[in-house]
Amino acid sequence: MQLTGAQILMxxxxxxxxxxxxxxxxxxxxxxxxxxxRTDFNHILVRHEQGAVHAADGYARASGKVGVCLVTSGPGxxxxxxxxxxxxxxxxxxxxxxxxxPTHLIGNDAFxxxxxxxxxxxxxxxxxxxxxxxxxxxxxxxxxxxxxxxRPGPVLIDIPKDVxxxxxxxxxxxxxxxxxxxxxYEPNLKQVRKVIELIQQAQKxxxxxxxxxxxxxxxxxxxxxxxxxxxxxxxxxxxLGAFPGTDxxxxxxxxxxxxxRANMSIGEADLLISVGVRFDDRVTxxxxxxxxxxxxxxxxxxxxxxxKNIPVSVPLVGDCKxxxxxxxxxxxxxxxxxxxGKRQPWLDQISAWRKTTPLAYEQKETIKPQYVVEKxxxxxxxxxxxxxxxxxxxxxxxxxxxxxxxxHFITSGGLGCMGFGLPAAIGAQVACPEKIVIDIAGDGxxxxxxxxxxxxxxxxxxxxIAILNNGYLGMVRQWQELFYKKNYSCTNMEHAPDFVxxxxxxxxxxxxxxxxxDVEPVIQKALSINRPVIMDFVVEREEGVYPMVPAGKAITxxxxx
Amino acid sequence: MMTxxxxxxxxxxxxxxxxxxxxxxxxxxxxxxxxxxxxxETLDPQVSRITMVTIxxxxxxxxIKKQLFKxxxxxxxxxxxxxxxxxxxxxxxxxxxxxEHRAEILRIVDxxxxxxxxxxxxxxxxxxxxxxxxxxxxxxxxxxxxIKEIVRTGNIALLRETK
Numbered sequence: 001m002q003l004t005g006a007q008i009l010m011x012x013x014x015x016x017x018x019x020x021x022x023x024x025x026x027x028x029x030x031x032x033x034x035x036x037x038r039t040d041f042n043h044i045l046v047r048h049e050q051g052a053v054h055a056a057d058g059y060a061r062a063s064g065k066v067g068v069c070l071v072t073s074g075p076g077x078x079x080x081x082x083x084x085x086x087x088x089x090x091x092x093x094x095x096x097x098x099x100x101x102p103t104h105l106i107g108n109d110a111f112x113x114x115x116x117x118x119x120x121x122x123x124x125x126x127x128x129x130x131x132x133x134x135x136x137x138x139x140x141x142x143x144x145x146x147x148x149x150x151r152p153g154p155v156l157i158d159i160p161k162d163v164x165x166x167x168x169x170x171x172x173x174x175x176x177x178x179x180x181x182x183x184x185y186e187p188n189l190k191q192v193r194k195v196i197e198l199i200q201q202a203q204k205x206x207x208x209x210x211x212x213x214x215x216x217x218x219x220x221x222x223x224x225x226x227x228x229x230x231x232x233x234x235x236x237x238x239x240l241g242a243f244p245g246t247d248x249x250x251x252x253x254x255x256x257x258x259x260x261r262a263n264m265s266i267g268e269a270d271l272l273i274s275v276g277v278r279f280d281d282r283v284t285x286x287x288x289x290x291x292x293x294x295x296x297x298x299x300x301x302x303x304x305x306x307x308k309n310i311p312v313s314v315p316l317v318g319d320c321k322x323x324x325x326x327x328x329x330x331x332x333x334x335x336x337x338x339x340x341g342k343r344q345p346w347l348d349q350i351s352a353w354r355k356t357t358p359l360a361y362e363q364k365e366t367i368k369p370q371y372v373v374e375k376x377x378x379x380x381x382x383x384x385x386x387x388x389x390x391x392x393x394x395x396x397x398x399x400x401x402x403x404x405x406x407x408h409f410i411t412s413g414g415l416g417c418m419g420f421g422l423p424a425a426i427g428a429q430v431a432c433p434e435k436i437v438i439d440i441a442g443d444g445x446x447x448x449x450x451x452x453x454x455x456x457x458x459x460x461x462x463x464x465i466a467i468l469n470n471g472y473l474g475m476v477r478q479w480q481e482l483f484y485k486k487n488y489s490c491t492n493m494e495h496a497p498d499f500v501x502x503x504x505x506x507x508x509x510x511x512x513x514x515x516x517x518d519v520e521p522v523i524q525k526a527l528s529i530n531r532p533v534i535m536d537f538v539v540e541r542e543e544g545v546y547p548m549v550p551a552g553k554a555i556t557x558x559x560x561x
Numbered sequence: 562m563m564t565x566x567x568x569x570x571x572x573x574x575x576x577x578x579x580x581x582x583x584x585x586x587x588x589x590x591x592x593x594x595x596x597x598x599x600x601x602e603t604l605d606p607q608v609s610r611i612t613m614v615t616i617x618x619x620x621x622x623x624x625i626k627k628q629l630f631k632x633x634x635x636x637x638x639x640x641x642x643x644x645x646x647x648x649x650x651x652x653x654x655x656x657x658x659x660x661e662h663r664a665e666i667l668r669i670v671d672x673x674x675x676x677x678x679x680x681x682x683x684x685x686x687x688x689x690x691x692x693x694x695x696x697x698x699x700x701x702x703x704x705x706x707x708i709k710e711i712v713r714t715g716n717i718a719l720l721r722e723t724k
Contacts (some may be wrong), residue, residue, distance in 0.1 A: 121583060122590045124634040129579075146633060180636040304627040307620065537709060 004163040006035035011141040018068050022052040022194045026072020027533040028099025029165035047451035049076050051231040051423040053083020057092050058427030062409045066093045073099040074112030081343045084154045085123040089414025093152035095143050102162040115156050126151030133166040145176040149185030151302040181188035187318030192326050194314050195297050205231045211238030212276015214406040218321035230343040240411040245402030246438045255283040259359035261350050267556035269294040276320045279309040289554030299323045369468040369539045373400035379523050384436040385428045389421040389445030391475035393468050395545040398441040419448025425463040443469040456532040465525050465534045470541045478544045503534035512536040565618045568642045572611040575634040594605035597715030612717045641718050650716045651690045658685045673699045
């Protein structure tokens with residue numbers, strides 16, 4: 001059967017289980033869009049291509065499926081770069097399809113031509129330029145396979161205009177085989193046995209969960225392991241939700257803005273079982289001091305993550321879920337003795353840290369941002385999908401919204417990309433129409449992709465945006481306060497739009513809370529409205545995120561308030 | 562104790578446009594060093610072999626190996642350092658050849674089993690293959706005569722068959 005490039009794309013997308021495309025049309029993708037109108041894909045027309053990628057990212061994280069974007073050549077393609085880099089840092093499976101000028105014009109500096117394959121080479125898992133229509137079907141299938149297998153990531157396919165309307169035989173489904181790419185899923189069982197021995201010997205063990213647990217859908221297995229062995233659990237920003245945030249064994253987040261008890265426990269641990277983490281500098285602080293008394297076990301599907309920053313005693317290359325299943329299965333035959341009794345002194349120590357130095361703030365006359373996040377947690381019963389922007393809003397969301405389930409916290413962790421939260425919320429809402437989706441935002445970040453309000457309104461996506469409005473680029477201001485003698489250079493952002501009226505201008509609903517007693521009614525009202533709502537919380541201007549580990553210090557050296 | 566040293570990698574990759582750029586981009590993006598680089602098709606026209614000399618301590622070398630292998634187009638990464646392999650590099654040396662030095666240069670060429678491939682009134686161009694030590698030795702001997710220009714191909718290497 002002969003099909004055009006555009007028809008082949010639509011057909012393979014269908015076969016790959018795609019139902020939603022986030023995109024923006026343009027000259028080089030006219031054939032795709034023409035064909036798209038004759039299909040039943042749910043196409044979300046964003047207002048900026050960066051929004052398309054973040055939305056696909058939010059969609060992928062909330063649904064566990066591959067997110068798909070379709071944009072045009074030149075500026076359409078370059079606008080995707082930030083979103084792709086963010087997804088690449090956080091290992092999110094995306095397929096980004098960019099239009100390209102016709103093959104005979106490539107290299108001619110043609111109108112709306114950029115070498116997007118060259119530009120995105122270092123920030124994609126893989127990318128393709130399809131110059132020959134006969135390769136198109138195979139390449140699209142490979143792209144999906146590469147995006148979702150192994151350590152997931154974004155894959156870009158650049159398709160010249162003449163390829164979109166050339167014709168080729170459609171071969172139909174065949175499984176992808178790449179001789180140069182075979183991720184290791186099954187761990188070495190000898191290594192797994194070593195972990196069991198270490199668990200038996202350990203007095204002060206800690207489990208450290210990362211985004212890999214969520215990506216491999218291993219939360220239940222991780223929870224089983226922790227409860228069976230009574231090992232307390234901490235997580236990176238990306239790992240929040242991998243273990244229930246209200247469980248007694250939960251330590252809170254680790255790292256620069258981690259809880260006191262999480263950071264202290266890493267400082268004293270004699271065994272650290274890390275699962276699906278890459279020991280980012282925001283987690284480890286000063287490397288030599290990180291987990292200095294601990295034997296470290298590292299379970300990860302990506303061999304490059306192992307030994308990269310931290311020397312490891314037991315490396316375990318494999319899928320997190322499969323490896324944890326082996327571990328749990330093999331633990332059945334092991335006599336752990338009286339685990340609770342044995343673990344009690346360690347858990348008592350952790351409780352003591354928690355009692356002396358909990359996460360805390362004081363709610364006075366002006367609204368504290370932490371209070372807003374706590375109220376959001378309370379009034380949504382912890383059931384909402386939370387996306388964030390980047391900065392203080394992100395850290396307060398991570399600290400005060402206690403995530404009990406995976407795929408409910410969606411944040412740009414590795415790249416730290418402002419403007420992520422709103423489009424990601426849109427994507428998450430598309431994936432989960434029945435869920436409450438809230439973007440916890442700052443007044444700075446929200447303005448980076450505010451145009452996507454129009455997308456939310458057009459597609460009736462009732463996302464809620466909670467702006468913690470302090471009139472500053474708050475996290476940068478906090479660093480200036482602490483490390484630059486309060487020289488608030490260029491971080492004052494008081495000149496901002498009236499967010500309530502802005503919401504109304506977009507056709508959404510705007511609400512504002514100026515006093516602590518307004519917070520609850522505003523949230524309740526927002527949750528009762530089945531439309532997009534911006535909640536503008538006028539918060540304490542110079543509130544800081546604490547604890548804080550200054551850059552380059554050991555994570556046990558925290559600034560507390 | 563980490564030891565910094567030269568490593569010789571033999572890398573098999575898909576013979577496709579852009580693959581070399583992925584490899585080179587990996588090195589520049591992550592701050593690794595490339596000392597020499599040689600690329601050509603293998604017997605299988607779909608596969609190219611890259612022979613590369615790089616420098617780093619054990620931890621960096623391990624990362625380089627793993628990062629290379631992580632690239633989708635990389636089929637095999639072999640660290641030939643310290644293994645039983647044949648290493649060769651070809652060098653062209655343009656050396657000043659004044660009448661009083663000509664006989665001496667030819668003697669050196671003879672001793673090293675090199676070849677004179679171009680002759681002019683004022684110079685010889687010498688072709689020589691060998692491993693690093695040999696190439697360095699001939700350069701040192703020719704230096705007093707005045708070396709005008711040198712071009713090196715970079716190392717290539719092949720494992721010896723086990724007997």
